Amino acid sequence: MRQITTPVPSQVTERLPYDCAELYTRGNRTNGIYEIKPNTDETWMVYCDMETAGGGWTVIQKRVDGEENFSRNWKAYKNGFGDKNKDHWIGLERMHHLTTSNKSRRLKLRIDLIDWDDVNHYAEYETFRVRGEGKNYQLIAKKFSGTAGDALNYGENYNHNMQAFTTFDRDNDGYALGNCGRYYRSGWWFNACFAANLNGNYYTGPYRGVQNGIYWGTWYKLSDSRSNARYSFKYVDMKVRPLNFEASTV
Numbered sequence: 312m313r314q315i316t317t318p319v320p321s322q323v324t325e326r327l328p329y330d331c332a333e334l335y336t337r338g339n340r341t342n343g344i345y346e347i348k349p350n351t352d353e354t355w356m357v358y359c360d361m362e363t364a365g366g367g368w369t370v371i372q373k374r375v376d377g378e379e380n381f382s383r384n385w386k387a388y389k390n391g392f393g394d395k396n397k398d399h400w401i402g403l404e405r406m407h408h409l410t411t412s413n414k415s416r417r418l419k420l421r422i423d424l425i426d427w428d429d430v431n432h433y434a435e436y437e438t439f440r441v442r443g444e445g446k447n448y449q450l451i452a453k454k455f456s457g458t459a460g461d462a463l464n465y466g467e468n469y470n471h472n473m474q475a476f477t478t479f480d481r482d483n484d485g486y487a488l489g490n491c492g493r494y495y496r497s498g499w500w501f502n503a504c505f506a507a508n509l510n511g512n513y514y515t516g517p518y519r520g521v522q523n524g525i526y527w528g529t530w531y532k533l534s535d536s537r538s539n540a541r542y543s544f545k546y547v548d549m550k551v552r553p554l555n556f557e558a559s560t561v
Contacts, residue, residue: 329416330409331359332367332552335559340366344395349409358395360550363423364433365558368550369409371401374525375546377513382496385481389444400510403448403476406441409551418551420452422509424459424527425546427516432459432530437554447475447483450500460529465506469528474500495523514543 327348328334334345340361347369348354360368374381379398393399410418420439425431437454452472455461463471468485475483477500479493484501491501497510506528514524517540524543526533534541 327354329413330552331357331361331369332556334359335361335367335556340559350412351408355401355405356395357401358399360548363550364421365556367552367556367558368421369552370395370548370550371406371409372509372549373397373399373547374509374513374544375548377515381498381510381512383478383498385478385498388476388478388498389448398513403441404444407443407448410440411442417554419554420549420551422457422459422527422549423547424530424544426530426532426542427545428532429545430531433457434459434461434463434527436463439551447481449473449475459527462507462528462530465528468503469506470502471500471505471507474502477501495521497523509547509549511543517542 327346328337329349330347331345342361343359344356345359346354347357358370358373360366360370375397379393383392388400389403391400391402391405418439420436422434434455434457436452438451440451442449450471452463455464476498477484477490477492478498479490482490484491484503486503491504492498495504495508496512497508499505499508499510505526508526511525512523517535518524519540522541524541525547532542
C-alpha cells in the first residue's frame with residue numbers, strides 16, 4: 312500500500328526586516344505595506360517606498376486624500392493613526408525608536424511635496440532624530456539638501472529644528488500668547504508658530520482665512536495676492552532610510 316505523507320513545514324522562519332531599507336536589500340522592490348521588527352518586542356506595519364530616489368524608504372507620515380483628521384491629541388500623535396496606504400502618522404514613539412535606538416544605523420529624512428499644479432519638489436535632512444517623550448519628542452533636523460527649500464530651519468522664531476512637539480492638549484511651542492496646535496488644528500513641532508506644517512488641514516484647492524493648510528514656507532507659490540487665496544498641497548510624505556543605504560543598479 313502506497314503511503315502518502317504531508318510535508319512538515321519548516322520551523323525555521325526568516326527574521327523580519329529591521330526596516331524598509333533592509334527589505335530592499337533582500338530583493339523586494341515593490342511599494343506597499345510590510346511587516347518590520349526594528350529590535351522591538353512587537354512587529355510594526357509600515358508603508359515602504361521602494362521607488363523614490365533609489366527606494367528603501369520607511370514612510371512615517373503621508374497626506375494623500377484628506378480622509379484622516381490630523382487635529383488629534385497628544386496620545387494619538389504619540390501612538391500613531393491612519394491607514395498606511397493613505398493618510399497616516401506612524402507615531403512619535405516609533406519615530407523616536409527608529410531614529411535613536413540604533414546608533415550604527417543613522418537615518419536621513421526625505422520630504423516629498425506635490426502641489427495642485429503637479430509640481431514636485433523635495434527636502435532631505437542628513438541629520439534627523441526625534442527625542443523621547445521626556446523631551447516632548449523634540450525634533451532634530453539639520454544638513455538640508457533638495458529643491459523645496461529648508462522650511463524646517465527658517466529663522467529664530469520659525470525654526471522647527473530643536474522644537475518640542477505640540478498638540479491642542481499639550482502646549483510645548485514657542486508662542487507665549489497661545490497654543491499653535493489648537494489654533495492651527497494640528498500636531499507639529501511648532502515654534503511661534505511655523506514655517507512648515509505638514510499636518511495642517513488637507514484642502515483640495517485654494518482656500519481663504521487662517522493659514523491652516525498643509526504648508527511649506529519655502530515653496531515657490533504660497534498664495535495669490537489678487538484673490539487672497541492660499542495654496543495647500545495635493546500630496547506630502549515624510550520617510551526615512553539609513554545614511555549608508557546603497558540603491559541597487561541591477
